[in-house]
Amino acid sequence: MALVARVRALLLPGSRLRGATLGRAANGGGAGARRALSHRVLVEADPAAGVAVVKFRNPPVNSLSLEMLTELGICLEKLENDKTVRGIVLTADRPGIFSAGLDLTEMCGRNPAHYAEFWKAVQELWLRLYQSNMALGAAINGTCPAGGCLLSLTCDYRILADNPKYTIGLNETQLGIFAPFWFKDTMVNTIGHRATERALQLGLLFTPAEALQVGLVDQVVPEDQVQSTALSVMSQWLAIPDHARQLTKTMMRKATVDQLLKHREADIQNFVSFISRDSIQKVLQVYLQKLRKKNH
Numbered sequence: 001m002a003l004v005a006r007v008r009a010l011l012l013p014g015s016r017l018r019g020a021t022l023g024r025a026a027n028g029g030g031a032g033a034r035r036a037l038s039h040r041v042l043v044e045a046d047p048a049a050g051v052a053v054v055k056f057r058n059p060p061v062n063s064l065s066l067e068m069l070t071e072l073g074i075c076l077e078k079l080e081n082d083k084t085v086r087g088i089v090l091t092a093d094r095p096g097i098f099s100a101g102l103d104l105t106e107m108c109g110r111n112p113a114h115y116a117e118f119w120k121a122v123q124e125l126w127l128r129l130y131q132s133n134m135a136l137g138a139a140i141n142g143t144c145p146a147g148g149c150l151l152s153l154t155c156d157y158r159i160l161a162d163n164p165k166y167t168i169g170l171n172e173t174q175l176g177i178f179a180p181f182w183f184k185d186t187m188v189n190t191i192g193h194r195a196t197e198r199a200l201q202l203g204l205l206f207t208p209a210e211a212l213q214v215g216l217v218d219q220v221v222p223e224d225q226v227q228s229t230a231l232s233v234m235s236q237w238l239a240i241p242d243h244a245r246q247l248t249k250t251m252m253r254k255a256t257v258d259q260l261l262k263h264r265e266a267d268i269q270n271f272v273s274f275i276s277r278d279s280i281q282k283v284l285q286v287y288l289q290k291l292r293k294k295n296h
């Protein structure tokens with residue numbers, strides 16, 4: 001069975017985001033709040049507010065594995081088709097790690113067909129998020145490197161917890177790889193060309209204070225206020241008529257999206273040929289071993 005079909009089948013019966021199939025939240029959430037589960041993503045929808053909170057729960061580090069990318073994509077698709085939802089807040093179910101970025105084990109020791117499938121899934125999630133008609137907010141309640149940072153950059157605003165351990169940035173060069181053009185464009189659209197060039201070449205991971213200063217996040221707040229702040233900022237975005245906000249968002253992002261749409265196949269081929277190089281495989285394996293050694 002194809003992965004998408006397998007993951008769809010895996011989603012728990014209560015995970016439909018429409019009508020009576022969603023249970024009421026056991027606790028938390030406003031009146032009528034609904035809760036849906038998939039294996040790696042928890043959705044708490046509050047139809048009265050028009051907002052769903054999408055929580056990553058892919059232990060140990062919320063890495064973006066092929067299955068996580070697919071489940072997240074399916075959850076977002078369901079929310080986009082749910083007329084009661086106008087805004088989504090992305091966050092980690094447990095504070096500490098928003099997302100460790102792309103799952104390195106998907107890019108190490110596999111075959112070219114797997115690399116192509118994985119990269120296609122990364123592209124698809126980015127396209128879904130970056131073009132979303134929803135207002136999107138990131139409640140960044142943990143460290144946020146590389147692909148995790150990219151996820152947050154697809155949102156319309158970012159709220160980061162004030163904890164010096166929670167760094168954020170596109171640190172790919174530190175691993176010996178590099179951020180593809182559409183990662184770069186997403187960052188340029190947020191913090192500008194010069195700041196992006198410096199951040200990408202040096203593979204910078206910014207502390208909350210630095211991230212705020214460079215404009216990578218919009219607000220830094222105490223850790224226990226990240227989600228509530230993200231929800232309160234969401235109400236400002238939802239106060240704007242949807243069609244006006246959506247047309248403006250499309251206008252701002254279309255050129256960036258079109259670049260990837262135009263070069264999608266070439267981008268996959270570039271990724272596969274780059275990641276398959278012996279030298280790059282070696283570099284990634286050493287990096288992974290270093291991460292693993294810490295624990296053994």
Ligand SMILES: CC/C=C\C/C=C\CCCC/C=C/C(=O)SCCNC(=O)CCNC(=O)[C@H](O)C(C)(C)COP(=O)(O)OP(=O)(O)OC[C@H]1O[C@@H](n2cnc3c(N)ncnc32)[C@H](O)[C@@H]1OP(=O)(O)O
Nearest residue numbers: 063100101102103104146147177180270271274291292295
């Ligand atoms: C078209 C383009 C052409 C060419 C482009 C070229 C290349 C492609 C670009 C690809 C873009 C890449 C984007 C990415 O996202 S790469 C991933 C970058 N991520 C990181 O650098 C973060 C790495 N992780 C950490 O720093 C720490 O784990 C973290 C998040 C700070 C948490 O620390 P801690 O709580 O101490 O947890 P551990 O480090 O002990 O980790 C626990 C466990 O998880 C494993 N792990 C961590 N991160 C990853 C990961 N990203 N993928 C897979 N696995 C990960 C870690 O190894 C530990 O495993 P163990 O077996 O020891 O339990």
